[in-house]
Amino acid sequence: MVYKRLYIQVVIRAILLLLTCILLARIMFLREYVHASIVVSGVLIIETLELIRYLNRTNRKLAQFFTLLQDRASSQKFDGFEPGGSFRELGLQLEKINSLFQKERRENEAQQNYFHYLIEHIGVGIITFKDDGNIDLINPAAKAIFAEKITPKLASLNKYNPEFEKFIYDLELNEKGLIRVIIANEIFYLSVKKSLFKLQGKNHWLISLQDINSELDKKELDAWQKIIRVLTHEIMSSISPVSSLSEHLLKKIQDPDKPGIVKDPDGNLMEDLAEGLEIINTRGQGLMEFVKHYHSLTHLPIPVLEEVQLGPFLDKIQILIEPECKKDDISIMLDVKERDKISLDPNLIEQVLLNLIRNSIQALKGISAKKSISITAGKDVKGLQISVRDNGCGIDIDNMDNIFIPFYTTRDKGSGIGLSFAKQIMRLHNGQISVRSEDGKGAEFILRF
Structure with missing residues (x-):
């Protein structure tokens, strides 16, 4: 028109x-x-x-x-x-x-003002920078962490840790890392996460910083308190009967009318002494075994990493554990969805998996339904994982927080070091172990690499 x-x-x-x-x-x-x-x-x-x-x-x-x-x-x-x-x-x-x-x-303009307000008032430190290391933005929370003005170069963070810049560039996208920094002669631990976004075709990197000192201190204190409780229980369980029994035997061999003088031995007295010494020896051996387990937890071997094909590796574990499963009428199934190679120490991870499977065998004792254990390997959004699942008695919610504490056990003859050992081995592999369970409905332990 x-x-x-x-x-x-x-x-x-x-x-x-x-x-x-x-x-x-x-x-x-x-x-x-x-x-x-x-x-x-x-x-x-x-x-x-x-x-x-x-x-x-x-x-x-x-x-x-x-x-x-x-x-x-x-x-x-x-x-x-x-x-x-x-x-x-x-x-x-x-x-x-x-x-x-x-x-x-x-x-x-309204959206920019909104995001500017969020960035300014959010409690997490935010720093954005370009490929050349020039810093575009530092929000007040980040400034508060470093307690001083930061020059607009990423390399300026190296004054708090000489490896800070390299640590940020080496950090995988959307992955969290932990770095130790010294600010005003005080040690802090920062949780760092890196993201990437593009503006007008140019890369802009965003890192979030969180001071987790208070969280670490609380976790460390909680861990120490739990370990001390377990150590106290184990030591007192061995020392109390030894102390009580030795006091009882001393009274038996001493003459009540002549303090410090030993009675003439008779048959009954020697029999009581032999029995008491046997009990003391048993408790002493138990305490020595406890110390040996403690020593094994504090002197872990360094992993010797190899490129391992998951299929044959897990096949071998199934063959090793199958005779133990057959004794208790347990079917063990293997499902390997991931055929890629993975870098791990086969001896240490084999030990971890065998411990987890044996825990499942114990959990299945007394179960009237068909007993089964499944080992699964595959990938999810968090990466490669191997899981061990059973349909046993499960884990009570109150115990799930404690099962990875050294020497904590719910079994009469358990040592309480298997899961703690597994956790430390996974940490040495830069991985983690987690558990899913519902009381009475089985448990699943997941190794994430």
């Missing part, structure tokens, strides 16, 4: 201009039309100027609008074309487009 009106306006002016030219050509050489020729020439000039003015005015209006389009941040209002003119509809449409751009600008 707009184009048609523009076309008609230009055509009308062009036709009038052409007719005027023809008329002038007809009369300009006739003497009797000299004055008419002058008038027609004036009309021709006026028509030409009007056409030029019309086109220039249209060009100016369009140029004004397209200038506003180039600068979306402009808050100027487009004037539009005169009411009733040939460009009235175009003017209205252009005005709508301009209004949309202004609305978008206001929304963008």
